[in-house]
Amino acid sequence: MDPGLQPARVAAPNGVAAVRVEHLTRIYEGGDQPVTALAGVDAAFGSGTFTAVMGRSGSGKSTLLQTAAGLDRPTSGRVWIGDSELSRLSESQLTRLRRTKIGFVFQAFNLVGALTVEENITLPLRLSGVRPDRRWLAEVVDRVGVGGRLRHRPAELSGGQQQRVAIARALAMRPTVVFADEPTGALDGQTAADVLVLLKSIVDDHGQTIIMVTHDQVAASYADRVMVLADGRISADTGGQA
Helix, strand or coil, rough: CCCHHHCCCCCCCHHHHHHHHEEEEEEEECCCCCCCEEEEECCCEEECCEEEEEECCCCCCHHHHHHCCCCCCEEEEECCCCCHHHHHHHHHHHHHHHHEEEEEEEEECCCCCCCCCHHHHHHHHHHHCCCCCCHHHHHHHHHHHCCHCCCCHHHCCCHHHHHHHHHHHHCCCCCEEEEECCCCCCCCHHHHHHHHHHHHHHHHHHHHCEEECCCCCCCCCCCCEEEEEEECCCECCCCCCC
16 A cells, blocks of 8 residues: 555654543433443543443443543543543534544444445545545545445445445544444444454554444454443453553
8 A cells, every 4th residue: 555545643742642531420410310421430542552442231331432522521521532622622613523533433334325335435524624535535445345336325235335334434534533332233243243354454554543332242352452341430441541
Protein backbone atom coordinates (compact mmCIF):
# COMPACT_ATOMS: atom_id res chain seq x y z
CA MET A 1 0.00 0.00 0.00
CA ASP A 2 1.17 3.53 -0.74
CA PRO A 3 2.57 4.87 2.58
CA GLY A 4 0.96 8.19 1.81
CA LEU A 5 -2.45 6.60 2.15
CA GLN A 6 -1.89 5.33 5.67
CA PRO A 7 -3.36 7.48 8.44
CA ALA A 8 -0.80 8.36 11.08
CA ARG A 9 -1.27 6.72 14.43
CA VAL A 10 -3.64 9.10 16.12
CA ALA A 11 -2.09 10.72 19.15
CA ALA A 12 -2.88 14.02 20.77
CA PRO A 13 -0.11 16.50 21.63
CA ASN A 14 2.26 15.57 24.45
CA GLY A 15 1.45 11.88 24.12
CA VAL A 16 -2.12 12.19 25.36
CA ALA A 17 -4.16 9.00 24.91
CA ALA A 18 -6.61 8.78 22.01
CA VAL A 19 -9.45 8.55 24.55
CA ARG A 20 -9.39 9.23 28.29
CA VAL A 21 -12.10 9.31 30.94
CA GLU A 22 -11.62 10.67 34.44
CA HIS A 23 -13.90 10.02 37.44
CA LEU A 24 -16.72 9.28 35.00
CA THR A 25 -20.12 9.01 36.67
CA ARG A 26 -23.53 8.60 35.08
CA ILE A 27 -26.66 8.50 37.19
CA TYR A 28 -30.09 8.05 35.63
CA GLU A 29 -32.92 9.69 37.54
CA GLY A 30 -36.49 8.44 37.46
CA GLY A 31 -38.41 5.58 38.94
CA ASP A 32 -38.31 4.85 42.63
CA GLN A 33 -34.53 5.26 42.93
CA PRO A 34 -31.75 6.77 40.81
CA VAL A 35 -29.69 4.20 38.91
CA THR A 36 -25.91 4.57 38.93
CA ALA A 37 -24.65 3.23 35.59
CA LEU A 38 -21.07 4.49 36.02
CA ALA A 39 -19.49 5.07 39.41
CA GLY A 40 -16.27 7.01 38.95
CA VAL A 41 -14.50 5.24 36.08
CA ASP A 42 -10.91 6.20 35.23
CA ALA A 43 -9.42 4.79 32.03
CA ALA A 44 -7.16 5.73 29.15
CA PHE A 45 -7.03 4.14 25.70
CA GLY A 46 -3.80 4.48 23.78
CA SER A 47 -3.53 5.22 20.08
CA GLY A 48 -3.49 2.21 17.81
CA THR A 49 -5.00 -0.16 20.38
CA PHE A 50 -7.99 -2.51 20.30
CA THR A 51 -9.91 -2.68 23.59
CA ALA A 52 -12.86 -4.93 24.36
CA VAL A 53 -15.19 -3.74 27.12
CA MET A 54 -17.15 -6.55 28.72
CA GLY A 55 -19.61 -7.04 31.55
CA ARG A 56 -23.02 -8.40 32.36
CA SER A 57 -26.19 -6.59 31.37
CA GLY A 58 -26.41 -3.46 33.53
CA SER A 59 -22.68 -3.38 34.26
CA GLY A 60 -22.26 0.01 32.60
CA LYS A 61 -20.35 -1.04 29.48
CA SER A 62 -22.77 0.54 26.99
CA THR A 63 -23.04 3.68 29.12
CA LEU A 64 -19.24 3.94 29.10
CA LEU A 65 -19.25 3.79 25.31
CA GLN A 66 -22.05 6.34 25.00
CA THR A 67 -20.47 8.86 27.36
CA ALA A 68 -16.96 8.39 25.98
CA ALA A 69 -18.31 8.92 22.46
CA GLY A 70 -20.19 12.08 23.40
CA LEU A 71 -23.59 10.50 22.74
CA ASP A 72 -24.58 11.02 26.38
CA ARG A 73 -23.43 13.63 28.86
CA PRO A 74 -21.96 12.25 32.10
CA THR A 75 -23.41 13.29 35.43
CA SER A 76 -19.87 14.15 36.52
CA GLY A 77 -16.33 13.52 35.40
CA ARG A 78 -14.52 14.36 32.18
CA VAL A 79 -13.91 12.81 28.77
CA TRP A 80 -11.14 13.61 26.29
CA ILE A 81 -10.99 12.63 22.64
CA GLY A 82 -7.38 13.38 21.85
CA ASP A 83 -6.81 16.77 23.43
CA SER A 84 -10.46 17.87 23.26
CA GLU A 85 -12.35 17.78 26.54
CA LEU A 86 -15.98 17.10 25.71
CA SER A 87 -17.50 19.01 28.62
CA ARG A 88 -15.99 22.23 27.25
CA LEU A 89 -17.74 21.86 23.91
CA SER A 90 -21.08 23.33 22.89
CA GLU A 91 -23.65 21.01 21.35
CA SER A 92 -22.72 22.14 17.85
CA GLN A 93 -19.01 21.66 18.58
CA LEU A 94 -19.72 18.23 20.06
CA THR A 95 -21.71 17.25 16.99
CA ARG A 96 -18.85 18.29 14.72
CA LEU A 97 -16.34 16.37 16.84
CA ARG A 98 -18.48 13.22 16.64
CA ARG A 99 -18.70 13.58 12.87
CA THR A 100 -14.99 14.20 12.30
CA LYS A 101 -13.10 12.48 15.15
CA ILE A 102 -15.29 9.48 16.01
CA GLY A 103 -16.43 6.52 13.96
CA PHE A 104 -19.32 4.31 15.02
CA VAL A 105 -20.11 0.68 14.24
CA PHE A 106 -23.30 -0.79 15.67
CA GLN A 107 -24.86 -4.25 15.83
CA ALA A 108 -27.76 -3.13 13.62
CA PHE A 109 -25.43 -1.69 10.90
CA ASN A 110 -27.56 1.52 10.70
CA LEU A 111 -27.15 1.91 6.96
CA VAL A 112 -29.53 4.14 5.00
CA GLY A 113 -31.60 1.86 2.80
CA ALA A 114 -32.26 4.47 0.12
CA LEU A 115 -28.55 5.10 -0.44
CA THR A 116 -26.02 3.00 -2.31
CA VAL A 117 -23.03 1.44 -0.57
CA GLU A 118 -20.80 4.25 -1.81
CA GLU A 119 -23.26 6.90 -0.65
CA ASN A 120 -23.51 5.27 2.79
CA ILE A 121 -19.72 5.24 3.15
CA THR A 122 -19.37 8.91 2.20
CA LEU A 123 -22.38 10.09 4.23
CA PRO A 124 -20.31 11.37 7.21
CA LEU A 125 -18.19 13.43 4.82
CA ARG A 126 -21.23 15.00 3.22
CA LEU A 127 -22.81 15.78 6.58
CA SER A 128 -19.60 17.49 7.67
CA GLY A 129 -19.14 19.37 4.42
CA VAL A 130 -15.77 17.70 3.85
CA ARG A 131 -14.55 16.93 0.35
CA PRO A 132 -13.87 13.19 0.03
CA ASP A 133 -10.26 12.04 -0.25
CA ARG A 134 -10.86 9.64 -3.12
CA ARG A 135 -7.53 7.87 -2.72
CA TRP A 136 -8.20 7.18 0.95
CA LEU A 137 -11.78 6.06 0.28
CA ALA A 138 -10.53 3.67 -2.42
CA GLU A 139 -8.06 2.23 0.09
CA VAL A 140 -10.78 1.81 2.72
CA VAL A 141 -13.20 0.19 0.26
CA ASP A 142 -10.50 -2.22 -0.88
CA ARG A 143 -9.49 -2.99 2.70
CA VAL A 144 -13.00 -3.92 3.85
CA GLY A 145 -13.72 -5.85 0.65
CA VAL A 146 -16.81 -4.10 -0.73
CA GLY A 147 -15.33 -2.70 -3.93
CA GLY A 148 -17.66 -4.78 -6.08
CA ARG A 149 -20.77 -3.63 -4.22
CA LEU A 150 -20.54 0.16 -4.38
CA ARG A 151 -23.70 0.60 -6.48
CA HIS A 152 -25.76 -1.89 -4.46
CA ARG A 153 -28.31 -0.97 -1.81
CA PRO A 154 -27.99 -2.37 1.72
CA ALA A 155 -30.94 -4.73 1.16
CA GLU A 156 -28.96 -6.44 -1.59
CA LEU A 157 -26.10 -7.32 0.79
CA SER A 158 -25.57 -10.05 3.34
CA GLY A 159 -25.27 -9.13 7.01
CA GLY A 160 -21.50 -9.46 6.90
CA GLN A 161 -21.27 -7.24 3.84
CA GLN A 162 -23.48 -4.62 5.50
CA GLN A 163 -21.22 -4.59 8.54
CA ARG A 164 -18.18 -4.16 6.31
CA VAL A 165 -19.89 -1.14 4.73
CA ALA A 166 -20.55 0.23 8.23
CA ILE A 167 -16.86 -0.21 9.09
CA ALA A 168 -15.84 1.59 5.89
CA ARG A 169 -18.23 4.43 6.77
CA ALA A 170 -16.68 4.66 10.24
CA LEU A 171 -13.19 4.95 8.71
CA ALA A 172 -14.10 7.46 6.00
CA MET A 173 -13.13 10.50 8.09
CA ARG A 174 -9.92 8.92 9.46
CA PRO A 175 -11.29 9.23 13.00
CA THR A 176 -9.31 9.41 16.21
CA VAL A 177 -11.30 6.44 17.55
CA VAL A 178 -13.89 3.94 16.36
CA PHE A 179 -16.50 2.88 18.92
CA ALA A 180 -18.06 -0.49 18.13
CA ASP A 181 -21.16 -1.61 20.04
CA GLU A 182 -21.66 -5.39 19.73
CA PRO A 183 -20.52 -5.23 16.08
CA THR A 184 -20.82 -9.00 15.56
CA GLY A 185 -23.99 -9.57 17.59
CA ALA A 186 -26.21 -10.03 14.52
CA LEU A 187 -23.77 -12.19 12.55
CA ASP A 188 -23.20 -15.94 12.32
CA GLY A 189 -19.99 -17.37 13.75
CA GLN A 190 -17.86 -17.44 10.60
CA THR A 191 -19.00 -14.00 9.42
CA ALA A 192 -18.39 -12.60 12.90
CA ALA A 193 -14.86 -14.01 12.87
CA ASP A 194 -14.21 -12.42 9.46
CA VAL A 195 -15.36 -9.02 10.75
CA LEU A 196 -13.23 -9.32 13.88
CA VAL A 197 -10.16 -10.22 11.83
CA LEU A 198 -10.86 -7.12 9.74
CA LEU A 199 -11.14 -4.89 12.82
CA LYS A 200 -7.91 -6.33 14.24
CA SER A 201 -6.07 -5.75 10.97
CA ILE A 202 -7.26 -2.14 10.86
CA VAL A 203 -5.68 -1.62 14.27
CA ASP A 204 -2.46 -3.47 13.47
CA ASP A 205 -1.91 -2.18 9.94
CA HIS A 206 -3.38 1.32 10.10
CA GLY A 207 -2.88 2.32 13.74
CA GLN A 208 -6.61 2.85 14.27
CA THR A 209 -7.92 2.97 17.85
CA ILE A 210 -10.97 0.77 18.44
CA ILE A 211 -13.05 0.44 21.62
CA MET A 212 -15.54 -2.42 21.30
CA VAL A 213 -18.36 -3.31 23.67
CA THR A 214 -19.13 -7.02 23.59
CA HIS A 215 -20.61 -9.78 25.73
CA ASP A 216 -18.82 -12.45 23.68
CA GLN A 217 -15.55 -13.81 25.05
CA VAL A 218 -14.56 -15.08 21.60
CA ALA A 219 -14.99 -11.58 20.15
CA ALA A 220 -13.03 -10.11 23.06
CA SER A 221 -10.14 -12.49 22.36
CA TYR A 222 -9.32 -10.51 19.20
CA ALA A 223 -8.62 -7.37 21.26
CA ASP A 224 -5.26 -6.32 22.70
CA ARG A 225 -6.89 -5.44 25.98
CA VAL A 226 -10.00 -6.58 27.83
CA MET A 227 -11.71 -4.33 30.36
CA VAL A 228 -14.48 -5.80 32.50
CA LEU A 229 -17.11 -3.65 34.19
CA ALA A 230 -19.32 -4.60 37.12
CA ASP A 231 -21.76 -2.31 38.91
CA GLY A 232 -20.44 0.72 37.04
CA ARG A 233 -16.80 0.13 38.00
CA ILE A 234 -13.81 -1.52 36.36
CA SER A 235 -13.47 -4.92 37.97
CA ALA A 236 -10.67 -6.25 35.75
CA ASP A 237 -8.39 -4.80 33.11
CA THR A 238 -5.72 -6.72 31.23
CA GLY A 239 -4.12 -3.53 29.96
CA GLY A 240 -4.31 -1.13 32.87
CA GLN A 241 -3.98 2.55 32.10
CA ALA A 242 -2.85 3.23 28.53
